[in-house]
Amino acid sequence: MRAGLEQRAGDLLDRAAQAFRGHTRAEAWLRHHRARLGEPLRLAVTGGPRSGKSTLVNALIGEDVAPVAGNAEAVWFHDGTQPLARVFPEAAPPFTAPLERAARRGHTVALPESGIRQVVVEWPCRALRRTRLLETAEEVPAEADAVLHLVRHLGDDDLAPLRAAGAHPVHTLVLLSRADEMAGGRTDALLTAKRIARRRRTDPRTSAVCQDVLAVSARIAHAGRTLREQEYATVVAIAGLPRPDAEPHLLSADRFTGASFPSAIPAGRRADLLARLGLGGVRLAVTLARTTARSRAELGDQLARQSGLTELQASISDLLTTRRGVLKARVALVALEHLLRAEAHPATGHLAAELELLLAGAHELRELRLLAALRTGRVALPGDLALEARRLVGGDGGAHCERLGLDPQTPPEKLWPAAESAAARWHEQTTAAATAAGRRAAEVVLRSCTAILDDLG
Numbered sequence: 001m002r003a004g005l006e007q008r009a010g011d012l013l014d015r016a017a018q019a020f021r022g023h024t025r026a027e028a029w030l031r032h033h034r035a036r037l038g039e040p041l042r043l044a045v046t047g048g049p050r051s052g053k054s055t056l057v058n059a060l061i062g063e064d065v066a067p068v069a070g071n072a073e074a075v076w077f078h079d080g081t082q083p084l085a086r087v088f089p090e091a092a093p094p095f096t097a098p099l100e101r102a103a104r105r106g107h108t109v110a111l112p113e114s115g116i117r118q119v120v121v122e123w124p125c126r127a128l129r130r131t132r133l134l135e136t137a138e139e140v141p142a143e144a145d146a147v148l149h150l151v152r153h154l155g156d157d158d159l160a161p162l163r164a165a166g167a168h169p170v171h172t173l174v175l176l177s178r179a180d181e182m183a184g185g186r187t188d189a190l191l192t193a194k195r196i197a198r199r200r201r202t203d204p205r206t207s208a209v210c211q212d213v214l215a216v217s218a219r220i221a222h223a224g225r226t227l228r229e230q231e232y233a234t235v236v237a238i239a240g241l242p243r244p245d246a247e248p249h250l251l252s253a254d255r256f257t258g259a260s261f262p263s264a265i266p267a268g269r270r271a272d273l274l275a276r277l278g279l280g281g282v283r284l285a286v287t288l289a290r291t292t293a294r295s296r297a298e299l300g301d302q303l304a305r306q307s308g309l310t311e312l313q314a315s316i317s318d319l320l321t322t323r324r325g326v327l328k329a330r331v332a333l334v335a336l337e338h339l340l341r342a343e344a345h346p347a348t349g350h351l352a353a354e355l356e357l358l359l360a361g362a363h364e365l366r367e368l369r370l371l372a373a374l375r376t377g378r379v380a381l382p383g384d385l386a387l388e389a390r391r392l393v394g395g396d397g398g399a400h401c402e403r404l405g406l407d408p409q410t411p412p413e414k415l416w417p418a419a420e421s422a423a424a425r426w427h428e429q430t431t432a433a434a435t436a437a438g439r440r441a442a443e444v445v446l447r448s449c450t451a452i453l454d455d456l457g
């Protein structure tokens, strides 16, 4: 198999390490990036204060870990054998500290007033095995391979910080957060937010900074993933009330928790449910319990789906985690580019030239951009062709069989004709497609087909 971008990036870093032998700082920098290439994907959750970062981290992990209070600017979440916090001060050696469960939610770590660079929380959890999370207010942290950037609105100004920070479209997803509060928190808030996100994802100004735009309510997502039996019972009790009695009490927080509530559900329980789901979330849960959700697990799943989390997880998987190698290679190459610019000397000239070729010619990066364009509708192809294009550029998996839409057991001699006919079809599309964007897309798909043929031949 032709060496992937990840391997070619690794080789180039190794050769750079030889060229920089004896140059202590450069060697350390290269060692750091070489090691990072083999690590799990580093996914940052970024955004302004109270945009919902901590809540989203919890929703993705499926537990109440964040917020981790303290004065750290950046908090990492890694898989670990037991919950603990590793603290990295600016100007002192790192130390470990216990992670204390806070009374209401999240955890605290005892930290000095200032001077903490970062905290690494180790939390035993499957979701963190392949992906590390980073919560930070910085828009595009250099330490991340990919970014989920949370915004409360989707005006032009809201994406300006991302643009200014140099967000690279292949590794960023923009999330319209706290989507349940959209449209004044009306019943259709989530739908409205999803519609706004869909409209923005095809806008070229948006696509210049991100792969996709999704709406999500982290609060409803998190409550859905961690729904307790008692909460489910409360929702069911409310759903069981005659509608005309219940409805007026679902219109404001005061009425929902007030003494005149038409049932024996204790006020404390109603208040707890409200704190977990918000009023919009309570209304949604009650509607689901009246119609389709027949158990705690079903209600939890449906809340996660409606909140936008399920779609977000699919996007993270399709666009980021399955592309781990490509995304990490890109970061490593950009890091090498910085180093070569800052520390150029005669022996590194050929490295710079090779690096440029690799970055410009990396077909994997073009595949990634095309996937996002197909997904968001920025490139429109007729239905069947769009599906085939997505498959051939690796949208359903990177193996030859997956790309060709064949059974994984298919013998190699059957792959060749399939790849050949796909190549012929897409060669035709490079001139026959109706739009210029479609013809450019066809070039990328054709290249994916010939890469399979090269590899088989």
Ligand SMILES: Nc1nc2c(ncn2[C@@H]2O[C@H](COP(=O)(O)OP(=O)(O)O)[C@@H](O)[C@H]2O)c(=O)[nH]1
Binding pocket: 047, 048, 049, 050, 051, 052, 053, 054, 055, 056, 067, 177, 178, 179, 180, 181, 216, 217, 218, 219, 220, 278
């Ligand atoms: N309505 C609503 N509130 C949310 C949502 N996500 C977070 N919040 C609330 O917004 C506040 C800030 O959330 P947090 O996750 O701590 O934001 P961070 O500062 O970005 O980490 C908290 O009171 C959360 O309960 C959401 O999706 N919908």
Ligand SMILES: [Mg+2]
Binding pocket: 053, 054, 055, 067, 135
């Ligand atoms: Mg936070």
